[in-house]
Amino acid sequence: MAGPEQQVEEEKAEHIDDAELALQGINMLLNNGFKESDQLFRRYRTQSPLMSFGASFVSFLNAMMTFEEEKMQTACDDLRTTEKLCESDNVGVLETIRNKIKKSMDSQRSGVVVVDRLQRQIIVADCQVYLAVLSFVKQELSAYMKGGWILRKAWKMYNKCHSDISQLQAGGESPPTDNANHKQQAAVDNEALERLKGSVSFGYGLFHLCISMVPPHLLKIINLLGFPADRLQGLSSLMYASESKDMKAPLATLALLWYHTVVLPFFALDHTHTGLAEAKDILQRKSLVYPNSSLFMFFRGRVHRLECHINSALACFHDALELASDQREIQHVCLYEIGWCSMIEMNFEDAYQAFERLKNESRWSQCYYAYLTGVCKGSSGDLDGASRVFKDVQKLFKRKNNQIEQFAVKRADRLRKISPSRELCILGVIEVLYLWKALPNCSSTKLQIMNQVLQRLDDASCRGLQHLLLGSIHKCHGNLRDGVQSFQMAARDQYGRQINSYVQPYAVYELGCILLAKPETVGKGRSFLLQAKEDFTGYDFENRLHVRIHSALASLKEVVPQ
DSSP states (O other), rough: OOOOOHHHHHHHHHTTTHHHHHHHHHHHHHTTTTTHHHHHHHHHHHHHOHHHHHHHHHHHHHHHHHHHHHHHHHHHHEEEEEEEETTTTTOOHHHHHHHHHHHHOHHHHHHHHOOOOHHHHHHHHHHHHHHHHHHHHHHOOHHHHHHHHHHHEEEEEEHHHHHHHHHHHTTTOOOOOOOOHHHHHHHHHHHHHHHHHHHHHHHHHHHHHHHSOOOOOHHTTTOOTTOOOHHHHHHHHHHHHTTTSTHHHHHHHHHHHHIIIHHHHHHTSSSHHHHHHHHHHHHHHTTSSSSSOOOHHHHHHHHHHHHHHHHHHHHHHHHHHTTTTTTTHHHHHHHHHHHHHHHHTOOOOHHHHHHHHHHHHHHSHHHHHHHHHHHHHHHHHHHHHHHHHHHHHHOOOOOTTTTHHHHHHHHHHHHTOOOOOHHHHHHHHHHHHHTTTTTGOOOOHHHHHHHHHHHHHOOOOGGHHHHHHHHHHHHHHHOOHHHHHHHHHHHHHOOTTTSSHHHHHHHHHHHHHHTTTSGHHHHHHHHHHHHHHOOOOTTTHHHHHHHHHHHHHOOOOOOOHH
């Protein structure tokens, strides 16, 4: 049995090698060793800021993959714990370095102090960015304000760390060394600084992407007007970080894939579809490093889905589901995608089986999964089964401030009261496909079937929603004239406004987007976007629409400078 002194020495050695150990832990995570990675980081999380950050990142990844309220809170708690560990001795970096150099004749030790101080500040800034991302996910005004304030603090820290690293790389603060050891020590210092530069680039890139997604009116509220937010700079920084030797290199790769395949299509931030090409290039370059990674298989599925290759997407999601046998969170996002792809294919039986499993296994938004199960059951013809599920939705409603759960409860309650028909259930499926930007992933054949179902509906209370969805289907088919006509009818709907409060502003937004595509109607299109932004308030998914309006107006400025 090792004595106390030997144990201390072993812990010190492990702490010194924490950069390599952390990188091993992240690669272990990406190669399906989720449990082993989590155990590794948690074993050493109190001994090293890097290992603590690794443990916090695992929590953050789980939260972002599932959006479970409980996991999001756990991630916040873990990130704050890592912050406290780093800030326990967190003072000005360059001043500390100078003092250490003057007081110490041990150049190697001084070099370790340099790296440690910089590493701590970078980790604190990273934690701030992750906390901001978790706030933005809530899509609430207060969350945007809180997230923006957190990002402001993080930005200051990134700027300072970047400046410190640049000065050190320039040689202005190099510690004195004797001639025999000078070359070796300089190499070690340069390698460490290069790694830290990659580390800074990761958070710096995420920062720019987050800020670029925040609508201008919210930036004004949190005193961030004019704050730097360069989306291309953010992507460039993440690319640099992904090719570095820092532990966050694999994380930067994941962040890029997540941005290109999830964020861009969901928030309609990319009007040129360049994100898909970027994602495919990343997946190809990293295929040898992560040949059987469930996460990379998941993102391959996302690419296939966005390219409308639904059968290939389903194959990838099923493979990822099997590969992630020990990771419940990855399994759940795979099941979610299987459910969505099945709805896109109008294979309602497979869809409700996937959502039924999620309803039973997930601790997050069970009422939302129950609603999806219900509309898929009803769409398949099992109306009695659908009614039973709709009755359970209210019982599973847990988060009154969550817009998705509120939406699910309202929709399920209405369908339960009117004894749903198969057509109304299919309407519910088409509605969620529209709201989650999945209609463009549907084939022309499936869109035509959806069009026929909507045409058969005769219910005054959902007339506006019916026209909004018909307009979206026409738009997907390239039939813009009929699309404009349907959106105009949806925008004029007043009768069903209380039931479908979002229909009018979304219809006006859709009209604006169509008109922006033609040079002769750009001015009118911009007016519609501003109308959708300014004339409506208090409707479902309001902040989501504001982000999309912001994106459309930003793309307009790139073409026609204001």
